[in-house]
Amino acid sequence: MQHTHRALLCLSLCLAASVRAEDKTAREASFRQDIMPVLFRAGCNAGACHGAAKGKDGFMLSLFGYDPAGDYFRIVDDMAGRRINTAVPEQSLLLLKSTGAVPHTGGKLFDNKSEYYETLRRWIAAGAPDDAVDVPDTVGLELSKKHIVFDGGTGKDSLRVTALLSDGSKRDVTSLARYHSNNNSVVQIDEHGHITAGRSGDTNVFARYSRFALGTSVIVLPSADGFAWPNPPAVNYIDTHVFERLKNLRIAPSDLCDDETFLRRVTLDLAARPPTVAEYRAFMADPRSDKRTVKIDELIASDTFADYWTSIWAEQLRVMGGNYAPDATPVKAADAFYEWIRRQLRADRPLNEFVREMVTASGSNLNNGPVNLYTMLVHSPQFTPKAFAADFSQVFLGVQLQCAECHNHPFDRWNMDDYYGFVSFFTGISRKSGVESREQRIFFNTAAPPAMHLRDERPMPAKVLGAIEPVAAGGDPRRALAAWLTAPENEMFSRNLANRIWAQLMGRGIIHPVDDVRVTNPPANEPLLQALAQRLVQSNFSLRSLARDICTSRTYQLSSQSNPSNARDRQQFSHAALRRLRADVLIDTVVAVTGMPRKLGNFPDDTRAIDFYPRLEVNTEGPKYGDNFFKTFGASSRASVSSTEIKCAPTLSQTLHMAVGDTIEPRLSAGGTLKALVGTKATPDEVIEELFFLALSRRPTTQEAQELRTLIGPETKNPQAFEDIFWALLNSTEFIFNH
Incomplete structure (x- = not known):
């Protein structure tokens, strides 16, 4: 009997200790480390739900939890007692809606037996406390695997996600992360991080937790039966990286294109026109084994090559001129900017110097061409630092920084501090009237305040992306920006330029689209992009040098005819892409082969389309084409700097125009x-x-x-x-x- 009493006493003590432990756990529940991750995992603070700009159904959370303090207030203190019931935690609206016990637009998110429910219930039962002291913040992620390969088109695997905390500790957050695949037909990943192979191909799967996203590359190999690597010769480093990737994917590259195809392709790509009959006959009769390289060198050395790239840069920089231009963009200013670009490219000026002069420019919009970066990148009567900073980062870095204006970037590492620090480089840009009515003088007002943070109105000193400390105070901060931006060691800049040049000649970027560089949109071939960027730096940022490397590679000269192994390849450059001619190249090609000129609005009769930019009788705000042909055939409207402004997909209206319109x-x-x-x-x-x-x-x-x-x-x-x-x-x- 005595033993029985002792056993019961021990059991009672154990139960009491268990209750005390649970109470301790509840009391120590962290809103930031425990509750916010549950809301993130359940999708409550996603953009389609309560993380929307105006919230959902009267309740708003910060997108993906970028504002924990504000979220705590909205959950606990705003309309006190509505969402949280500390007396009866199970009756809290936060739990009832999440479990579908009451109507909820988002539906049932989890049941009352899940770990998410229990975490929320324990926190509420403890009085829904806020964090009394600073808790360790998540500063990065680790994935259990960086690369996964499935052989033969079947297989399963899984990822584990570890959060790295600011105090040096680590935490397994596999059950709290969210997952997605960049190509569900190749591989799928479920809510638990379990991966299932699909058809052959390559893609990436991503885990996101807190403000971080991290990816794992996944290859699903086709069957090895019947596949034999053809071992094509590599002409240069480009082929080495492309062929290594193709071999690992069991994709055989196509054969070389024939001489006729090569001549037409390279002439259109480098001179924006087809070869003449005389050029055709001379090239086909040339017995030299290196005649392709000779032709490439001839075309790249020509002024026409520079003129074509002038047109490409003018599109990116939104060069337009209007006779009524209150936004400092008269035709004379546009001409000054356009001709300055042409002179730089004809001289093969290093691209980093070319960009640096624009970034630091001041003076008259009529006499100093590069200063029109500040009048034309954003067409507006008044200079707008936020819009300019967003377009600037998209053009020169390929980064869509505007996504971090109102919240941390949902798919990249940039946060609101990065955004407002970058905007501050341009808050001092000012305009004043010049000698004549069309003239505006651009200068930096060093007395202008920096940008103010949207969340708490803190002044944000100018800071380059990825830096911890701002640039030195005093003077014009654009000098520091230009020095950082164009430095050889700034890979963001060199990789962006290399990727854009590659995309222009190959029809697709290694990062695609070229102006959507982010963690969750990785390169299709990282070693290739890195090698191109390094080569660009080594060549002193020479456009001609990198274009020559690309065009002399075997990869560029592959046939567009596919084989059984590469028929579905769209991103690994195993065969040449079919590319509809750009609008300007198409109209110049029609003129060249017919021998009949075409008048382009407000330009002399013999003007080539690649020398054309919109000259308007009105102002230059909004989409402008300057000619209906350009609109029909997808030329950039210059309404934005987005690469998607240029559309090369064929349409029915284009077919009808060519068949019965006034062009042919x-x-x-x-x-x-x-x-x-x-x-x-x-x-x-x-x-x-x-x-x-x-x-x-x-x-x-x-x-x-x-x-x-x-x-x-x-x-x-x-x-x-x-x-x-x-x-x-x-x-x-x-x-x-x-x-």
């Missing part, structure tokens, strides 16, 4: 090249061959020549038949696309 038909019947050919060539076969040279940079096949000769019939000097043939060639996919 009038140039066939009005004379020009076609009339001269019909009048001078001895035979129809010679005319047909010449038309193929002009339009497609190749000879007609035997079948094509025979069928077209039959179409002409006995009327060998009838221009109508040749007009029909030329019209068909210019409306072909082969003409409109670079392949």
